[in-house]
Amino acid sequence: VFFMDLSDKLSIITEKPKFYSALINDFLQADSMPMLEFNTKKYLREISYTSKTSNEKRAGRIVHNVQSAIAEQINEPINVQTLAQHLQISPNYLSAIFKAETGIRLTEYITNVKMQEATRLLCETDKNIIEISGLLGYDNSNYFSRLFKKHYGVNPSSYRLLIHQAK
Numbered sequence: 168v169f170f171m172d173l174s175d176k177l178s179i180i181t182e183k184p185k186f187y188s189a190l191i192n193d194f195l196q197a198d199s200m201p202m203l204e205f206n207t208k209k210y211l212r213e214i215s216y217t218s219k220t221s222n223e224k225r226a227g228r229i230v231h232n233v234q235s236a237i238a239e240q241i242n243e244p245i246n247v248q249t250l251a252q253h254l255q256i257s258p259n260y261l262s263a264i265f266k267a268e269t270g271i272r273l274t275e276y277i278t279n280v281k282m283q284e285a286t287r288l289l290c291e292t293d294k295n296i297i298e299i300s301g302l303l304g305y306d307n308s309n310y311f312s313r314l315f316k317k318h319y320g321v322n323p324s325s326y327r328l329l330i331h332q333a334k
Contacts, residue, residue, distance in 0.1 A: 229254060229261070230268045237280050244304040245277050282318045285311075289327045296323050 233250055250273070251258040265273040281303045288299045300311035316322045321329065 226264045226268055229256070229264050233261070233265060233273070234276075237277055240304075241281065241284055242302050242304055244306070245281075247273050278314065278318065281305075282315060285315060285323065286319075286326065289323055290330050299323065 232254060236250060236253060237245055247258045247262055251261040254261065262273050265271075265276070269276065271279075285299055285303055288294060288302065292299075294302070296312060297308045300308040303311065305311040305314075312322050315326070319326060
């Protein structure tokens with residue numbers, strides 16, 4: 168994380184060599200304290216704006232990486248702690264970034280993705296509920312069924328029956 172932050176901040180320098188050249192030039196040519204103070208404030212505002220933009224890009228990258236990791240690891244138990252560990256950031260920071268960027272909690276997103284995959288498997292395969300729960304990284308098929316029912320209002324078997332009747 169430290170190196171990602173440092174990399175983002177250093178990219179400001181490499182992206183804006185003219186900016187830093189002008190900054191040094193203005194500092195060297197300042198002939199009074201008020202002029203030096205004015206230049207300092209001007210450049211600090213610019214750096215702050217650029218840093219904020221870099222942080223927003225970083226947050227977007229983190230969310231994208233999390234979404235990719237969830238899609239790739241759909242068949243494994245996934246939680247905020249393992250995702251944060253994978254990205255080498257704190258679970259609280261990851262949760263806050265994800266919520267700020269997407270508007271939903273990370274745990275909700277994980278459940279939504281797994282439940283969407285469950286509906287696909289129920290519709291497109293003949294696998295039983297125990298197999299499907301295992302394929303989605305749930306060790307306990309009863310827990311999976313309760314979660315599915317909470318999410319869709321019906322248990323997985325009833326959902327499959329309703330889908331097949333509708334066809």
